[in-house]
Amino acid sequence: MKLLLLYYAKVTNDAFNKFALSSTDLELKSDDLSVYGSKMDRLSYHEVHRLLTQQKPFDAILIGDIFWDTGQNICRWGQDNKVPVFFLQHGQWIYITNKKDPKYLPTATFVYGDKIQQMMSSWEYSKRSKVYVTGNPRYDNISRNNSGEYVYFAPPVMFENVPSAANRTDRNAFDNLVSLKGIDKEVPMLIHPHYREINVPQLKDMFPYAKFADPQIDPLPLIQKSSKVLTHRNSTTVLDAIACGKMTVLMNFREKDKSFFPRGYFGEFAQESDWPSRCMTNLKSNVTEISDYEEKARPYIYLGNASKRIEGIICQWGTE
Structure with a gap:
């Protein structure tokens, strides 16, 4: 299964880089939305269509934002072309007015922890996009300690x-x-x-x-x-x-x-x-x-191997 990673901003890119290193069951390719500079968030449907058409063939898309114009048009393109679009939450959500019920939604959404999934459960969003608690690949198998220099x-x-x-x-x-x-x-x-x-x-x-x-x-x-x-x-x-x-x-x-x-x-x-x-x-x-550190952390961030969780969900989607 071929997955297109659309690089976007720093936190997303760090997560995608870790995901790419861990993935064994997906064939990955990528493009970088930041090459559009100040237009990065506001690509038209025509511009998105041209970008994605140039990247074919691929079977699914993984992106780091769906709320700006570009993300909305990627979700719309996915619906029009029957290509599943997966969205990896990047950063904490501190503004939710635009997130409860966007016009176009991804096939599935990967969030940090249980609290975000619970918050979304009352939104129209979660009725139209499957929400999974996966954690984030940035934290895959990270070592913990409580001592340091500064x-x-x-x-x-x-x-x-x-x-x-x-x-x-x-x-x-x-x-x-x-x-x-x-x-x-x-x-x-x-x-x-x-x-x-x-x-x-x-x-x-x-x-x-x-x-x-x-x-x-x-x-x-x-x-x-x-x-x-x-x-x-x-x-x-x-x-x-x-x-x-x-x-x-x-x-x-x-x-x-x-x-x-x-x-x-x-x-x-x-x-x-x-x-x-x-x-x-x-x-x-x-x-x-x-x-019980990881258990208590899960409401905020599901620690462990997020890349494998995400890869498993995407691969399963490819067989349905």
């Missing part, structure tokens, strides 16, 4: 470079970061800016004692070497930390908490910080080992 800090995005729309400013993110100034003098810190953050120089001015990692590199090896992770509740970094066995300290302070997820959502995998000083206390506190 705090890994993934800040919220202050000024986001959006490929297919106007750049976005988040004043709340800026204010929260300002309130943490000086924290880099208290603990060894590695800051890994979001790959779409425009204001990296401003981050360096805010936290002059911290080391900085290239925004484009894979965060997982950096997180594995950390003692704790500092980030915000909407970040996929929380899932990265869970996969790596690291405690997350959340910087969603009560007076400016605008997270999609409620306080306490991540249970014993994250420490909430009501105010900036509490954030520092949490960073310096001892970590308690979590028993």
Whole structure:
């Protein structure tokens, strides 16, 4: 069975690369939507048709987004041409208005954990697309430990470079970061800016004692070497930390908490910080080992071998 991987954005691409290394029962080919630059998310049906026709032959498609115009037109093309389209969730969903009932849906959807599947169960979406909890290939067979050399800090995005729309400013993110100034003098810190953050120089001015990692590199090896992770509740970094066995300290302070997820959502995998000083206390506190780790993590991320789960589902679909 020939599967076409449509590379898209950083988290999706990392997952597809791991999937490609693990796949043994599928014949894989790929294309990269990022070559369209600022048009990447807004390809017309005609453009999608031309792209996919040039890639023939293939039996199924795996994509990392179906909510923008491009993804919608890929799903529509799949329906028109009787080609199954599979969608791998990339990143945490922090905005769901456009996700409950899109006009065109994939044949099946692969999500991180049980909580997402449960949330989707009340949507029209789940009546029209089969939803599987598979985890994500990025975390396949990843090793866990709770010791490390530094705090890994993934800040919220202050000024986001959006490929297919106007750049976005988040004043709340800026204010929260300002309130943490000086924290880099208290603990060894590695800051890994979001790959779409425009204001990296401003981050360096805010936290002059911290080391900085290239925004484009894979965060997982950096997180594995950390003692704790500092980030915000909407970040996929929380899932990265869970996969790596690291405690997350959340910087969603009560007076400016605008997270999609409620306080306490991540249970014993994250420490909430009501105010900036509490954030520092949490960073310096001892970590308690979590028993039955994979079982307790499954509501958020199904650990293990996601690639084999996904491959098995796709291969089974090819025989029906």
